[in-house]
Every structure is written in C-alpha cells, then in structure tokens.
Amino acid sequence: MSVVARLDEARAARRQKTLIAFNAATLRLGGKTIIENLDLQVRPGEFLCIVGASGCGKTTALRLAAGLYRPTSGSVTFDGEPVTAPRREVAIVFQDYGKALLPWRTAAGNISLALEAARVPARERGARIEALLRKVGLPGHAGKYPTEMSGGMQQRLQIARCLAQEPSTLLMDEPFGALDAMTRQGLQDEVLSLTQASQTTVVFVTHDLDEAIYLGDRVIGLLPHPGRIGIELDIDLPRPRDQLATREHPEFLRLRRQLFDFIKATEH
C-alpha cells in the first residue's frame, strides 16, 4: 500500500470519528466578536454538553452548528461538508418551547408538520404520530392544543417533533431550563434513553452543571467575551446513569467540584 493511500485512509478514519467540527470558527455580529477561534469536534454518537456563564456564546455556538448562523471566518462542518443551512437530519430543540410550537395545531398536528416536510404519505402519518407521542410519554394527548399542556408536556411535544425528523443529531439549547426539578429529572432520563439506544449524537447546552455531568460523555466549559473553550472534561461515569447512584458517585462529585471552580473563576 502506498504512503499516499495509507495517509488517505488515516484521514478518512479520522473524519469518520468526527461528525460536527468547528475549525477556528469565528462569528462577529453587529461589530462584536461573539465566538472566536473555536475548535471543537463532536464524535458520532457522542453526548456533548456545553456549559458557561450567561452570555458567553453557548446558544450562538449551537446556532452555528445548526446552520442558523454562518461563521465569519473559519468553518463549521457536518460529516465533512461545510454547514451552510439547516438540514433535516439535524434537529433543534429550542428552550422556548412555547414559541417553537404552532399554537393553532394540536399535538398531533405539530408532529405532523415534520412528517409533512419530510413528505411522509398522509396515511402513514397517523401511526407514526401515535408511536412518537407514546415514545415521549404523551399517549392520549394527540388532540390537545399546546396551550392546554403543561411546560413539561410542551417540551416533550417539541422533542417528539424533532424525533419525527429522524435526526442523526439533536441540538438542544437549555431544553429543561424553564422546568421544575422533578419534571427536569424525568426528562433527562427520557432523553438519555431515547438517544443512547439509537446512537443519536447530542449537543446539549445547559446552565446546570450537575445536569451536564449527569448526561454527558464530555462537558465543554466556554469562556466569555469572546466565546472560546476554557475547560474540557471527559465524563467516565458508568451508563446507564441513575439519578441517585450517579449523583452520589465520587467521580461525579469530583467533576462537579472541578466544573464549579471553573465557572466561579469566570464570573467576577
């Protein structure tokens, strides 16, 4: 085998291990540098969490990955191709579920939107919608309008609509930020079980350091002004995670300490 061929193979193998890549990505908006020289690789099937102080650029980084923003310089690639626009295999779960759902469509109608966009034939939609509602724990709520549902149910519905896209990647921006602690823990476990089984890649932005460690394979801490990586932690906690056992694990407490110290140092 020639050297060139071997090099190509090595490069292909490396590319295979990266699904989303930020390569020295910089974004300026309104004369302000919001993200600077961000280098970050997300592996396929990985659960990556991003934490950081408010306003440090977490949402902006996610929007770059989604193709809702284009980098001013550098590049963002998905599966080796530059990201120029949103794509159907990448689903975005917005924090403000109330604004992301269509208030004039029922739960079933909201999920149907994604199926219609993917040109799923009308007669197949009903069964798919049923299955998705069951998957996110909303069976029997097909006919309800979003305004008739609690916050947790609305966020479940948005997740169901994202799953209807059959995404290989989920980008989630503080999806549980507005929910109470009990609902949040339930949804954390649901998202884990939904994504681990299907090997879905997840980039998960959160304010909650415990949540980041509990969910992630890796946690990235961003530094503000401009946004860049300040800390990177590999989370070697056993899976499946458990709300009590994982949170009492000595490694969990150690990582938690490390992350808290980092965040405290960035806020003053």
Place this chain on the structure above:
Amino acid sequence: MNRAAILWRVASILVAGSFVAAWQLIADLRLVSPVFLPGPDRAWAALVRGFSSGDLAGKLIGTLEHMAYGWLAASIAGIALGALIGSSKVMRAYVAPSLEFLRPLPVSAIIPVAIAMLGLTQGMALFVIAFGAIWPIMLATIHGFAAVEPRLYEVARSLQMSRAAIIGKIALPSALPDILAGMRLSLTVALILSVVCEILAGLDGLGQWVLLSARAFRSADLFAGVILLGATGYVTSIAVSLVEQRLLAWQTAAR
C-alpha cells in the same frame, strides 16, 4: 351557555323591544308627522308587501351582490398585497409611509375620480367598494405577517420546508386572527359603499330603493329598506364571526 350569558341575551332583547315600543308610541302619538315617521307596524307591513308584491327581494340581492363582489375582491387583493408587504422588512420600510398617506384618505374622495374614469357603471361600484374595503384587510394582514414568531421560521428552516409551505402552514395561520378581524371590519365598509354607489349611480339595490322611496315620500317603504340594510349588516357580520370562531377554535381551547 352559562347563566350570565343568558341574562345578557335577555337584557339585550328587552332593550331592543323597548326601543321598538318607544318608536311605536312616538308614531301613535303623532309626535312626528306620519309622512316622515311611520310606526314599526307600517314599516313591517311595507317590508312584507315589498317582498310579496314588490321587488324588494331583487333590490336586496342587488346590494348583497355589490357588497359580496367588492368585499371578496378586497379580501383577495388585500391578503395578497398584505402578505407581500408584511413578510418582507424591506417592503415594509418602503411601502409603509405611502400607506400611511393613503389610508386616512376618505373613500368618498375617490368616488368622483372613479366615476370620471369608469362612468356610472357596475365596474365603478366594484372598484369603489373594493378600494374602500381593502384597507382594514390589507393593514391587518401586514400586521399579522410582520408579527409571526421568528422562532417558527427557524423551525420551518430546520425542517427544510418549501417557501409555499412556510407561507401556507406558518405565516398564514399565524396571521389569520388579524386577517379575519380585518375582513369583519371591512364588511361594514363594503355595505356602506354599496349603498352609496347605488344611490350615486342608480344601480339596482337597496340604496336605490331607499332613495326612490324618499323622493316619493313613501316613508314606510323607506324604513323597510333601512331596516333591511341594518339586518344585512347584522347578519353578514354574525356569519363572518361564526366562521372566525370555527377557524380560530384553537384560541379559545385553553381558556
């Protein structure tokens, strides 16, 4: 219907009833000469007579036609233009000042222009009615399209929806409450302008009926026409409200 709603309904019927009774009393006491003011009994008799032996039904249909054609033309053009202007920030910036100039212009001011250009014709009536009725619809549509939640457009982009699907499934339904409110407002405008055009151009309709009855001092017929106009406004407005309630059922679902 709950008890409060029933009470309100009963109260409104009582008010209307006492209004008719007062009218009858004034007529019977001849406080106003019967040449000018017929009682409700005579107005009602004239109404029945107009339908059974006269051509009141034909006049009513004439007015309904003018109103409907003008209103529909205004709705189609108003929604299309409003969507075009409202969905683009650039268009809004360019066009909004001109609209602000044109909007307060009384429609009566363009009637002579329309007559000069189109003559005393059905076409003139259609133009005037549509021109007057388009404003509430167009302005409401512009507002509705401008106020679409930006997050929903991002959802649409991430689903890679087509432009037509974005307009049909996101923008239009989101703007629909505004559009329907505008259409209900312009219904009244269309009725008023239908009568004005019928009077000015002598077109077949209730406007002409009212005018001719007044000229001939047939006050009972005159009142019959006026009552019919009021009923037309009331019934058409209720019809649109019912459609509105049906289409916007989702708005009341939560409350």
